Amino acid sequence: MEEQKSSNCTVNSTVKIVGIVVLGIILMTIATLIQQAFFLAQTEGTVQFTGQGRVEIKPDMAMLNLDIATFQAKTPEEALNQTTEKTNKLISALEKFGIAEKDRRVTIYSFNVKYKDSYSDDSYSDDSCSDDSYSTTKNNKDKNEQLEKMPKIIGYNGFRRITIKVRGINKDSTKIDNLIKLAVEQGVNNIGSVKFFASNIEKAKQEARKESLKDVKNKAMEASNELGIKLGKLSYISENIISAPGQGYNEGWSDSSSSVSLPNENNPISISQSQSFDPTIVVIETTGTYYTK
Secondary structure, eight states: OHHHHHHHHHHHHHHHHHHHHHHHHHHHHHHHHHHHHHHHHHHSSEEEEEEEEEEEEOOOEEEEEEEEEEEEESSHHHHHHHHHHHHHHHHHHHHHHTOOGGGEEEEEEEEEEEEOSOOOOOOOOOTTSOHHHHHHHHHHHHHHHHHHHSOOEEEEEEEEEEEEEEEOTTTOTTHHHHHHHHHHHTTOOEEOOOEEEOTTHHHHHHHHHHHHHHHHHHHHHHHHHHHOOOEEEEEEEEEEEEEOGGGGOOTTOGGGGSSOOOOBTTBOOEEOOOOOOOOEEEEEEEEEEEEEO
16 A cells, blocks of 8 residues: 555656646747747838938028237347237237127137247367467367357247138128128238038928928828828837038037147238038938828
8 A cells, every 4th residue: 555655645746747847848839929929020010211301591600710920029028018919909909890799709829939940150260379288279269150050049939820700701792701801900910711500400390300200100191191001100210310411510619729830920811711601411311100091
């Protein structure tokens, strides 16, 4: 009897283990089927349409550099005073022209010493001198030549760059020309490259986005009518900014000090070539995913 009971217990244990394994396999199979059904529900029964919006806007603002220099002042104080006087005179003129304080600032301030480029080196010859006197004279001459060859200060140069922003150029096409004329009259030595910007780039992006969404909707309706597709709700939308060059506009003034070229006393006035006055083109592409019925 005891052996039969032991055998029955073993059989029962085996049945339980097999049952647990079978149950686990069934649960795993059900989970896999549910996952597949969910994936199919997400990938099947959808259709995509891509639309594009394009907006052109004219630049309404410009940024340019006005350089002021003082050449070969006799003392550092004189170079500083002359440069400051020219700067204050220019700022006063800019205020009258309509350039607000927030739209101008000194972005570069420099000061350097001007040295003589070359020195005379007169030869010495005296056949009547004795050997000793000639040697002493020659040593003194060598010392004098060394002193003469040391750099000699002949003046002090001062330099300041004022970077300004000119607004409303889309309403007044002569504003930049008049400003350049004013700057030259006020003694500006160099006028840097003029860069044009569209300050209302965000508004243009909103308009391009609306056109892009409208294009998606029109394409979806056209496909529904022509192909007989019944569209459901919009399930997903994505956006890609293809072009928005006006985003380069910099409120931080960091571009104002790039590519510094100091004025030269031999060519005290120069005007760099300006950037072309081309429209800013904003292009936004939108993709919409619709459910199908």
